[in-house]
Structure formats: C-alpha cells, structure tokens
Amino acid sequence: MLNFEYYNPTKIVFGAGTTAALSRLVPETARVLLLYGGASAEKTGTLADVRAALAGRVVHEFGGIEPNPSFETLEGAIAQVRAEKLDYLLAVGGGSVIDGTKFVAAAAVYDGDAWEVASSRGAVVQRALPFGAVLTLPATGSEMNNGAVVTRKATHTKQPFRSEHLFPKFSILDPTRSYSLPLKQVANGLVDAFVHTTEQYLTYPAQALPQDRFAEGLLQTLVEIAPRALAAPDDYDTRSNLMWAASLALNGLIGAGVPQDWATHMIGHELTALYNIDHARTLAIVLPALLQVRRDSKRDKLLQYGARVWGITDGSEEERIDAAIARTRAFFESVGIPTRLSGYGLGQEAVEAVLAQLAAHGMGKLGERRDINLDVSRAILQSAL
Structure with a gap:
C-alpha cells in the first residue's frame, strides 16, 4: 500500500x-x-x-x-x-x-x-x-x-x-x-459512479486489500441496482444505495494508498468541451477503449476485476480480459448509454480534435504510470470509434 x-x-x-x-x-x-x-x-x-x-x-x-x-x-x-x-x-x-x-x-x-x-x-x-x-x-x-x-x-x-x-x-x-430525475440522468449517475471507482481500482496491484474490496463492492452494488434504479424511480432503498454509492466512489476513501488513473476523465473532458456530450457519456465511450489498449499494463487488475466483479473465471487470461471489457461495455449499454464515438455521429475528425486539445492542455502524460502519451491517446480514441 x-x-x-x-x-x-x-x-x-x-x-x-x-x-x-x-x-x-x-x-x-x-x-x-x-x-x-x-x-x-x-x-x-x-x-x-x-x-x-x-x-x-x-x-x-x-x-x-x-x-x-x-x-x-x-x-x-x-x-x-x-x-x-x-x-x-x-x-x-x-x-x-x-x-x-x-x-x-x-x-x-x-x-x-x-x-x-x-x-x-x-x-x-x-x-x-x-x-x-x-x-x-x-x-x-x-x-x-x-x-x-x-x-x-x-x-x-x-x-x-x-x-x-x-x-x-x-x-x-x-x-x-432523486425520484423525479429523468432516466437519462439516472443512467449518467450510474456510469459516473462506476467509472470514478474504476479510475482508482483498475490500475496495478498495490496490496491495498481493503481499498480493493471496497471498490469491488461499490461496482457490484451499482451493477445490481442499475435495472431497478431505472425501472422503479420511487424505490427508496434502491435510490438510497445509488446516492450513497456515488458519494463513496469519490470521497477519497477507495483512492487512499493506491495508484490512480484518471486518463478516461481527462480524455472525456475534451469530448465534453468540444461536443457538449454529457460527462458520464464520454466516460462510457473512453473507458472500454482504454481498457482494451492498456490491457497489458492493467493485466493483473483486469483479471481480478473480471473474477471478483463479474465472476469470470473460465478461459485463458486473454479470454477473461476480453470478457471483462465486454461486460463493462455491455453494462453501460444496458442503461442506454452508447459506448462509441459513432453513437454520437463522430468519426476520425473527433479523434484529431481531441488530440489537439489534449496537446494544447498539456495532457501528454496520463494514466497511473504517466505513460499515456498522445500516441497512446490516439490509439484509445481510434479504438472508441
């Protein structure tokens, strides 16, 4: 730790x-x-x-x-x-x-x-x-x-x-x-809290066992309550768990003593600033693509995430990582949020525009290892098309 x-x-x-x-x-x-x-x-x-x-x-x-x-x-x-x-x-x-x-x-x-x-x-x-x-x-x-x-x-x-x-x-x-919120905002909240958690969890092992278990519990909670949060707006227990989980996801507790990524957020911020896409929706675009591109550096935690959050234990390591990323994408799409730039009518022009903004804002060293340079960011955005 x-x-x-x-x-x-x-x-x-x-x-x-x-x-x-x-x-x-x-x-x-x-x-x-x-x-x-x-x-x-x-x-x-x-x-x-x-x-x-x-x-x-x-x-x-x-x-x-x-x-x-x-x-x-x-x-x-x-x-x-x-x-x-x-x-x-x-x-x-x-x-x-x-x-x-x-x-x-x-x-x-x-x-x-x-x-x-x-x-x-x-x-x-x-x-x-x-x-x-x-x-x-x-x-x-x-x-x-x-x-x-x-x-x-x-x-x-x-x-x-x-x-x-x-x-x-x-x-x-x-x-x-929160009962009267549009379902779009509820879905955004679920994804926002989920990605806040993964930014602090899906990095590399630091032997911070309590933080890992806290994070995994939050992720499991969000997955469990998502269908009812959308189907039953006035379910007090469900909305209580969503509200508290979202607070716990970014109150500093699960990030204490562990490496943190935040590259998904930094890239997502540029998408919001350029195209006015809701913040959480940019995260749903970037995270699956980032996990795919960074699968080797995040290997140990991706395997742990797949096993503990999604119950993925069969197959080779590569197959389990593929499945974990696929389940992540599927979760975002299950709450009605697109996970690709094309879902917002964006193509290669957006890749170039975001890269220009990242360069202008000094975002050439992102991620938990500070090794997501502009070339890696390009690969992530290409994967998100």
Whole structure:
C-alpha cells in the first residue's frame, strides 16, 4: 500500500426529510447565496423546502448553472456575492451545481483573475467561503470531496481543480429528491459512479486489500441496482444505495494508498468541451477503449476485476480480459448509454480534435504510470470509434 493522508471533514446528513436540517446547519447570521441549475428544483418543491428551512436568514439566489458549469455563467454569481456582501453559499442540485459553487466559493475571495482558481488546478486557493449542499442528483461525488471541474466556453477548456479549502461543510442526501430525475440522468449517475471507482481500482496491484474490496463492492452494488434504479424511480432503498454509492466512489476513501488513473476523465473532458456530450457519456465511450489498449499494463487488475466483479473465471487470461471489457461495455449499454464515438455521429475528425486539445492542455502524460502519451491517446480514441 502506498503512503497516504486521508482527510474528509464533510458532514453527511442522510435520509428522507432531511432538508429541514438546514435550519441548524446554516448559521442564523449567514448571508446566503442559494445556487441551483434549471427549473426542476423549483418544480419539484426542493427550493421551496430549502427556502423554508432558511427562514430568517438573508437569502439571495442565483439560478441557471448549466451541466458542465461554465466560467462565463459563474462570473455572475461571483459578482453577486461581492455586490451583496454574501458570506455563505448553498448548492442545490447535482455535481455541476456543487462544482460551480466550489469555484464561486474560492473565486469570490480571490484577489487575482478568477480563472486562475481553475487554471492553477486550485494551487492559488488559500481560503474560500463556507458552503453546503443539498444533493438532488447522485453521480459525481462532489458533495463529499474537495474537487471540481469548470469549463471556459471561450476556449473549450474543461479544467479540474481541488483544494483542501473546498470541502463542503455539510451535504444533505435525501434519496427522495432523486425520484423525479429523468432516466437519462439516472443512467449518467450510474456510469459516473462506476467509472470514478474504476479510475482508482483498475490500475496495478498495490496490496491495498481493503481499498480493493471496497471498490469491488461499490461496482457490484451499482451493477445490481442499475435495472431497478431505472425501472422503479420511487424505490427508496434502491435510490438510497445509488446516492450513497456515488458519494463513496469519490470521497477519497477507495483512492487512499493506491495508484490512480484518471486518463478516461481527462480524455472525456475534451469530448465534453468540444461536443457538449454529457460527462458520464464520454466516460462510457473512453473507458472500454482504454481498457482494451492498456490491457497489458492493467493485466493483473483486469483479471481480478473480471473474477471478483463479474465472476469470470473460465478461459485463458486473454479470454477473461476480453470478457471483462465486454461486460463493462455491455453494462453501460444496458442503461442506454452508447459506448462509441459513432453513437454520437463522430468519426476520425473527433479523434484529431481531441488530440489537439489534449496537446494544447498539456495532457501528454496520463494514466497511473504517466505513460499515456498522445500516441497512446490516439490509439484509445481510434479504438472508441
């Protein structure tokens, strides 16, 4: 097991009806900016419940944070925080809203160019406004970690960043808030959590036995609950397991003491920035292709993954690896998500465009061994056609 430091100060309040806990979690003297996405939070009554729980506090609102939150949109929230002298943020939504809120929390108190918060990957962040979250879409794990991603539309740059100052103070996880989600978003959440887990697990053995078993349990859970998560939107137990599994997939626990990949994410980010494909859907395109191209360097863990997650124990090593990759692709497709660029009408032109972006953004050394250069990325994208 590799050396590691693990720290996660986010308080989780889990269960039905827990939005009311905002009344004790947000300081009574706070001047709050409530951040959210589109109209769904209003239609479902979530915002009404949040406003009721915040009664007596100064509350301003900022809506319209889009999927893959943009720097251009978030500049408006930063200006509002400064103009109204607000000192507490509350995100109501999924990972995009929470990611955007993290950016605002840091940028609103940063003296330089706000984009440096992201372009420095968080290195310039010395402090941030306190913030909490009310999760409505289980997927990214942003509700329980210190990382985020924002996009600068003007340059098609999707930039990840993190800082120890960007953990939510608390996150409210009420599975009933996910009942009204479109099935497309539920499917995205399943895939997002699955790939977050594999990015930390499908690398090379580090003798981190608890982390391996935690990761395998999460993957098995996601596979098990996927059909019912789509077929029975109001099944509380299923949605509870999905919400908690998505948080556990990226709260730092299964990544402690193990090598991590994240090449699927870095390549996927470029697809989102260029073609506006949902984040999780880019992951479903890239991961099976990456596993195929990197099968030799990931051999030991692919065999372990095949045996422990999918029960694949018969055949030669090559046959078992083939089967494990095929089962991965089939899982994504079983929830209605295409796994090839052609599924989005993209061909060779997309390969060249993504490679140009990877080069422009310094992404020439990816993966757990830092040996996925642009030639290897080309092979992965070709395999994804």
